[in-house]
Amino acid sequence: MAGETTAHTTSPTTERADPGDELVAELADGVLHLSGSLSLAGVARHWKRVRELVAGSSGPLAIDVARLDSIQGSGAALVVELALELERDGRGGEVRGATGSVHALLGLYAPDEAAPPPHAHELHESFLAQVGRRSIGVTTGVFEGIVFIGELTRACGRTILRPATFPLREWVVQLSRTGPDGVAIVALVNFLVGTILGFQSAVQLENYGAEIFVANLVGLSVVRELGPLMTAILLAGRSGAAFAAELGTMKVSEEVDALRTLGLSPHRFLVLPRVAALVVTMPLLTIIANAMGILGGLAIGCGAMGITLNAYWQQTASSIETSDVLTGLAKAVAFGAIVGVIACHRGLSTRGGAEGVGRSTTAAVVTVLFALIIADAIFTYLFTLFGL
Amino acid sequence: MSRVVVEARGLTVGWSGEPLLEKLDFEVASGDVFAILGGSGTGKSTLLRHLIGLEAPLGGTIEVNGEPPSLVGRPRHGVLFQSGALFGSMSLLENVVLPLRHWTDVREPERREIAAAKLRLVGLGGFEHYMPAEISGGMKKRAGIARALALDPELLFLDEPSAGLDPVTSSHLDDLILSLNQNLGVTIVIVTHELHSIFQVVSRCILLHRERRGIIATGDPRELARTSTDVRVREFFRSADAAGRHAGNAQ
Structure with missing residues (x-):
């Protein structure tokens, strides 16, 4: 190898300079000679230059460590990695002159001969293979979703046939968590939605002298659409995320497996009470949401637009029909089931550890929100189609 | 044989x-x-x-x-998982009572007596009302064994x-x-x-x-x-x- 190069530089560095951390690298006759200290601090300051030396060379290259005064684990790891890389590139990469502690440490970092095959993610897949793998993943996900619905339906059927087996205690606990605990936030948010809707519509309707119709607009919007939808969105963030995280944690800590080995179906004992709780609490919370939304509109109508309390109430009552309330509540029941089923499915599909639980929780909330909007659109279309 | x-x-x-x-x-x-x-x-x-x-x-x-x-x-067999896998929302006693409640006609007072005895068998007498989060790793494993033994399996x-x-x-x-x-x-x-x-x-x-x-x-x-x-x-x-x-x- 022509010439001689050194990696020993005096360039400014953010590392604290310590004379004991100096690493000198010289390239001569196809051998990379390392001398001085191969400590973490020395590596931090000089290893980049060592790599540049190696990258700038060609042909077979050995690494001579005979003149190293000291070495630490990180230094040994980098030497071993460099040697492996040279070997992979067909440039030899033999490590020479290692004695005593240097030899021992390099031996410690030497790769396990019986290393497992590379992980799927380490393999360079072609585009087609990646598309195929992802397609299989999506198909498997859909299949698992269908199996989940099937298992839940079976659990429902068994519970109907043998009501005594329904996990009543768990249902009551979930009722309490999803219902009373959520009243305050549902009431507050829907009141604010009512005020926003009231204010926005009042500004427009005032131009036509039709302020009184704020009551119609707020009342109908809240009862038919916004009451159930906003409540479902809140429950998706609150109870849906909680279900996914709780069941996900149970899955990764083997509690779900333990339940199965006791002959108890997770769908019957974990999913059913949660979905049943939401199916009951959603319409109840929606009634509160409707009332608070109307109250919000009333606050704007009476407080800002000068409509009398009696007039606003009369106008609201005359504009809302029983079918409006019932269609809203029907949506609420369906939304409750959607939130519960999707969140529980995501929770029970959790793989991996804490990270997997986080992923499932996020996926549960996103999927539920998407499903709610789709379901709302379908309901609105169907109700319009049937004149409801 | x-x-x-x-x-x-x-x-x-x-x-x-x-x-x-x-x-x-x-x-x-x-x-x-x-x-x-x-x-x-x-x-x-x-x-x-x-x-x-x-x-x-x-x-x-x-x-x-x-x-x-x-x-x-x-x-027909009991299983102890590596972590114990106790149900975190239930006391140790409730964990052991659960399979008895679902698979036997034993009345509730007797179920609780049996569960308490299983816990005593594994050296957890007196810990019946502790929650899994309140006990050590070794105790969790013992409680897991007690739950696995709840239905008197012949294979563990x-x-x-x-x-x-x-x-x-x-x-x-x-x-x-x-x-x-x-x-x-x-x-x-x-x-x-x-x-x-x-x-x-x-x-x-x-x-x-x-x-x-x-x-x-x-x-x-x-x-x-x-x-x-x-x-x-x-x-x-x-x-x-x-x-x-x-x-x-x-x-």
């Missing part, structure tokens, strides 16, 4: 269609303390998950008490009961396992790589090997350690012994 309670023939197990262990043949006789041995990553826990019916084999057959393992209906599967425990707690757990086997006649299939436990409680074992993807030795672990000519078998017992001594000294 003892009755065969677990039988694997040509069994291939793995994850996502990828075999981890292939063509396994072994059987567990009634009254055995049978160990599935091997280093980390050899597939011991995966094999156990197949034996208890949590996963379906990729090939071959498993029979537990003459039937394929099933999770449907009243369980234990996944690394000593893992993560100090030598004293581990030794107490070994005594408990031996006592369950000798006094209650429970057949025990145990996954472990703790040599102390292996020599103290195990009567027969299979030794799994990662590269071989199968069984490299079968028999009495003490005999295997003493007489096996297979380098891999001798290395396993030597390394496990050294690791055990090191852990003991560290404690």
Whole structure:
């Protein structure tokens, strides 16, 4: 190898300079000679230059460590990695002159001969293979979703046939968590939605002298659409995320497996009470949401637009029909089931550890929100189609 | 001749269609303390998950008490998971009462008495109303064993009961396992790589090997350690012994 190069530089560095951390690298006759200290601090300051030396060379290259005064684990790891890389590139990469502690440490970092095959993610897949793998993943996900619905339906059927087996205690606990605990936030948010809707519509309707119709607009919007939808969105963030995280944690800590080995179906004992709780609490919370939304509109109508309390109430009552309330509540029941089923499915599909639980929780909330909007659109279309 | 309670023939197990262990043949006789041995990553826990019916084999057959393992209906065997896997929202007593409530007609007061007795059996008398989060790792494993024993099974599967425990707690757990086997006649299939436990409680074992993807030795672990000519078998017992001594000294 022509010439001689050194990696020993005096360039400014953010590392604290310590004379004991100096690493000198010289390239001569196809051998990379390392001398001085191969400590973490020395590596931090000089290893980049060592790599540049190696990258700038060609042909077979050995690494001579005979003149190293000291070495630490990180230094040994980098030497071993460099040697492996040279070997992979067909440039030899033999490590020479290692004695005593240097030899021992390099031996410690030497790769396990019986290393497992590379992980799927380490393999360079072609585009087609990646598309195929992802397609299989999506198909498997859909299949698992269908199996989940099937298992839940079976659990429902068994519970109907043998009501005594329904996990009543768990249902009551979930009722309490999803219902009373959520009243305050549902009431507050829907009141604010009512005020926003009231204010926005009042500004427009005032131009036509039709302020009184704020009551119609707020009342109908809240009862038919916004009451159930906003409540479902809140429950998706609150109870849906909680279900996914709780069941996900149970899955990764083997509690779900333990339940199965006791002959108890997770769908019957974990999913059913949660979905049943939401199916009951959603319409109840929606009634509160409707009332608070109307109250919000009333606050704007009476407080800002000068409509009398009696007039606003009369106008609201005359504009809302029983079918409006019932269609809203029907949506609420369906939304409750959607939130519960999707969140529980995501929770029970959790793989991996804490990270997997986080992923499932996020996926549960996103999927539920998407499903709610789709379901709302379908309901609105169907109700319009049937004149409801 | 003892009755065969677990039988694997040509069994291939793995994850996502990828075999981890292939063509396994072994059987567990009634009254055995049978160990599935091997280093980390050899597939011991995966094999156990197949034996208890949590996963379906990729090939071959498993029979537990003459039937394929099933999770449907009243369980005929108890299982202790590596972490204990107690239900976090229930007290220790409730954890043990749960299977009794679902699979027996015993009245609630008697269920609670039975559950309390099971907890006493594993040395957790007085801890009935503790929550899993309030007890140590060793106690969780004991409570897990109590729950596994709730329905008086004749067969118990234990996944690394000593893992993560100090030598004293581990030794107490070994005594408990031996006592369950000798006094209650429970057949025990145990996954472990703790040599102390292996020599103290195990009567027969299979030794799994990662590269071989199968069984490299079968028999009495003490005999295997003493007489096996297979380098891999001798290395396993030597390394496990050294690791055990090191852990003991560290404690």
